[in-house]
Amino acid sequence: MSRPSIMWFRRDLRLADLPALHAAAADGPVVPLFVVDPAFRGAGAPRQAFLREALQALDDSMNGALVYRHGHPTDVVPALVAEVGATVVHVSRDDGPYGRRRDAAVAAALQQAGVRLVATSSPYAVSPGTVTKPDGAPYAVFTPFSKRWRAAGWAAPLAAPDVKWLGAPDVHCDGPPPATSVPFTLLGAGEQRAHSQWQQFLPKVAQYAATRNLPAVHGTSRLSAALRWGVLHPRQLLADLEPGEGHDTFASELAWRDFYADVLHHQPHTAWTNLNKAMDAMPVDTDGAARERFQRWAEGRTGFPFVDAGMRELLATGWMHNRVRMVVASFLVKDLHLPWQWGARHFMQHLVDGDLASNNHGWQWAAGTGTDAAPYFRVFNPIGQGERFDPDGEYVRRWVSELAAVPGKAVHDPGLLRPDSYPAPMVDHAAEREEALRRYRHTTAGSR
DNA sequence: TTTTGAGTTGTTCGA
DNA sequence: GTCGAACAACTCAAA
Numbered sequence: 001m002s003r004p005s006i007m008w009f010r011r012d013l014r015l016a017d018l019p020a021l022h023a024a025a026a027d028g029p030v031v032p033l034f035v036v037d038p039a040f041r042g043a044g045a046p047r048q049a050f051l052r053e054a055l056q057a058l059d060d061s062m063n064g065a066l067v068y069r070h071g072h073p074t075d076v077v078p079a080l081v082a083e084v085g086a087t088v089v090h091v092s093r094d095d096g097p098y099g100r101r102r103d104a105a106v107a108a109a110l111q112q113a114g115v116r117l118v119a120t121s122s123p124y125a126v127s128p129g130t131v132t133k134p135d136g137a138p139y140a141v142f143t144p145f146s147k148r149w150r151a152a153g154w155a156a157p158l159a160a161p162d163v164k165w166l167g168a169p170d171v172h173c174d175g176p177p178p179a180t181s182v183p184f185t186l187l188g189a190g191e192q193r194a195h196s197q198w199q200q201f202l203p204k205v206a207q208y209a210a211t212r213n214l215p216a217v218h219g220t221s222r223l224s225a226a227l228r229w230g231v232l233h234p235r236q237l238l239a240d241l242e243p244g245e246g247h248d249t250f251a252s253e254l255a256w257r258d259f260y261a262d263v264l265h266h267q268p269h270t271a272w273t274n275l276n277k278a279m280d281a282m283p284v285d286t287d288g289a290a291r292e293r294f295q296r297w298a299e300g301r302t303g304f305p306f307v308d309a310g311m312r313e314l315l316a317t318g319w320m321h322n323r324v325r326m327v328v329a330s331f332l333v334k335d336l337h338l339p340w341q342w343g344a345r346h347f348m349q350h351l352v353d354g355d356l357a358s359n360n361h362g363w364q365w366a367a368g369t370g371t372d373a374a375p376y377f378r379v380f381n382p383i384g385q386g387e388r389f390d391p392d393g394e395y396v397r398r399w400v401s402e403l404a405a406v407p408g409k410a411v412h413d414p415g416l417l418r419p420d421s422y423p424a425p426m427v428d429h430a431a432e433r434e435e436a437l438r439r440y441r442h443t444t445a446g447s448r
Numbered sequence: 449t450t451t452t453g454a455g456t457t458g459t460t461c462g463a
Numbered sequence: 464g465t466c467g468a469a470c471a472a473c474t475c476a477a478a
Contacts, residue, residue, distance in 0.1 A: 133476075141455065141475055213457080256456085326457065365456085377470045378458045385458090433459085437470090444472070 002028035004166050005088045006080060009034050010099070011123055012092040012230035013054045014191045015061055017157040019121040024090040029166040031084050032062055035077065036070040036177045039098065044349035045180035046318035050189050052177055054229050057190025059176075065167030070174045074105045081115050084171060088115060092230070093122035095129075095261055096356050097268040123227070124258045125154045125234040128265035131258070138266045142372050145262070146255040157236045184317050186352070194226040198237060208246035215310075215321035216395040221250075222319070224353035227257070234258075260361040263371055271360050272341055274369040282369075282443040284339045293336045296426055297328070298346050300400075303425035305412055306386030307331050309399035316399070318352035323389050329366035330380035334436040335427050340367035368440070376440035379433045386412035 005027040012018055024030045034055055040048070059066035069076045077089060089110060094103065107117040121127065131149050132138055139145035167173070187193070201221045204211070211219025226232045234254045241247040264271060274280055285293075296302055300311035310324035320328070325347075332343040344363040348354040364370025386409075390396060393411035397404050402422035403411050410417055418424070 139476085143455065144476055252456085323457080330458095372455065375455095375458090375471075380457090381459065441471090 003085050003087050004029040004031050005090055006031045006033050006077070006084070006086045008077060008089055008091045009058065009066075010091065010094050011228070012233075013051075013058045014231050014233070015058075015160040015163075016191065017159075017233045017236050018092065018230075019155075019158065020090045020092040020119070021163065022158060022161045023118060023120045024088075025161040025163045027088060027090075029164045031080070031086060031166050031171060032066050033077070033080060034058075034066060034068050035073045036068055036174070037073055037102075038071070039102075040177075044351070044354060046182050046184075046350055046352045047348075047354050048177065048180045049182045050186060050225050050318075050352040051229060052179060053186050053189035054226075054231050055176060057188065057193075057231075061191060062163075062165050062167070064169075065165035066173075067167045067171050068174045068176055073102055074109050077106050078109050078113060078115075080171075081110065081113060084166070086115065089117050091117065091119050093119045093127060095122060095124075095127075095265045097264070097271055100268070123230045123233065124261055125149070125238055125254060126152050126258055128258070128261045131262060138262060139259075140263075140371055142256065142259050145259050146252060149255050149258060150251070154235050154238060157233065157239050182318065183315070189225070189229070189231060191231055194223060194231045195236075197221070197226070198223060198232065198240070202240060205241070205250050206244055206246040209249040210246075212249070213323045213389050215324050216390055216392070216398070220322065224319070224355075228353045228355045257355075257358055259371075260357040263361060264357040270364070270370070271356050272344075275361075275364055275371060276369050279367075279369040279443065283337075283439055285337045286339065290336075290338055293426065294332075294338055294342055296423075297332055297336060297338075297343075301423050301426075302331065302382075303423040304331065304382040304429075305393075305396045305400055305403055305414070305422075306390065307382050309390075309396045312399045314347075314350050318350060320351070321395075323385075324395075325362070326366060327380050327382055327385045329363055331382050333367045334379045335382070335429060335432040337432070337436065337439070340364060340369065376444070377437060379436055381433075382429060383413050 005024045007021055007024040007030050009032065015021065055066065069080060081089065103117065110117050126149055131145060131152055198221065204219065208219065211217050223232060227234060238251060238254065241251055267275065298311065300308040302308055307328050310320050310328045314320040329343055332338050333340055340363045344360045347359050361370050365372065368376050386396065391409055393409050396411045402419055403414060406414055406417050
């Protein structure tokens with residue numbers, strides 16, 4: 001009888017279209033492992049809650065065989081290898097700065113025992129580092145990256161392999177990660193549910209280009225958390241797309257995800273520092289008054305209804321519509337003059353889909369410090385954005401209960417209709433816009 | 449090597 | 464109300 005291999009799950013919590021699992025299954029019986037790593041204790045409760053649900057669903061799909069082990073992967077993985085007599089550990093690549101350090105350390109520890117850590121594929125349509133210019137250099141601009149990304153193409157999805165699981169209860173299991181307390185219910189985070197969610201969304205993809213910007217409408221797939229945890233693979237979505245505007249726009253969003261992962265792969269330090277070094281000279285506010293402004297932003301008490309609706313949606317559901325993410329980010333950076341890192345950290349703490357590459361490079365884009373930086377004069381008007389993308393005010397009324405009685409689009413700029421319970425605007429947007437432009441102009445002038 | 453065209457997501461102002 | 468220009472300068476990618 002052949003010796004088992006270990007399939008170490010991290011952020012590919014599914015059975016279908018998981019090339020690493022095919023590789024493992026080809027080696028014989030498979031011990032399915034998830035390591036509850038103390039390094040993740042700092043992750044936000046919403047993300048941990050989704051993880052727990054997704055793991056539960058994964059465990060169910062393998063009839064309870066999933067082996068949870070608590071501890072540092074450099075200790076836990078080699079220990080399990082010795083325990084079950086495995087000859088190889090299979091993983092799907094994890095390209096984040098932490099994931100790469102961890103995997104290098106685990107690979108080194110395993111090597112001492114003559115065991116290999118084999119990485120097959122990744123949670124991206126095209127793995128980070130593999131879309132390059134003809135001379136091998138990485139792309140720094142999205143559009144040319146996306147052209148080559150499309151040209152490179154991607155493999156067809158694989159069905160779940162036939163696996164002989166060798167796990168709990170025959171192998172000792174520590175039990176799932178501890179439950180975290182969140183103010184909302186996750187309606188299941190498993191593979192089956194994600195697929196049916198995608199099937200329900202698929203007929204709407206043709207309208208995606210038009211409806212994706214309307215936060216009151218379910219015009220987006222809402223599969224961000226499933227993609228973040230690898231409950232679905234982007235290949236599986238791309239395989240269902242057809243020619244057409246909405247479909248192309250949706251594919252582009254998946255390309256953005258791959259692009260930001262690629263940027264972070266090549267420059268891991270840009271998770272928390274400016275990609276564009278010249279922007280280090282840009283003055284930002286970090287004093288006590290700045291911290292108070294941040295607090296109002298985080299709690300959804302800015303007095304700008306569209307911004308407050310978004311911030312409250314985030315706290316209430318662990319998710320925020322993409323259009324609104326851009327608006328609240330612009331507000332934090334350009335109206336409040338705070339460091340983008342403060343906003344990025346808050347998002348990572350509260351989003352179920354918090355992904356370091358997409359989140360932090362999205363923030364850098366909004367702040368004008370990242371790739372394809374928006375021209376500095378591109379400052380979102382928090383009232384105008386609401387009027388344009390929430391024309392009936394439905395989204396604002398849904399999340400800002402104080403304004404529930406204000407009719408139509410008047411809700412975006414309540415003026416005389418503003419009830420006492422809702423705060424007045426915390427800043428004068430026109431004045432802060434000028435201030436932001438002044439700071440950017442000053443930074444540009446200083447760098448010459 | 450040099451040149452050229454282009455670059456996610458916007459706003460304001462004045463005609 | 465609509466429309467086009469202005470808002471900067473720079474870097475990137477490819478011809």
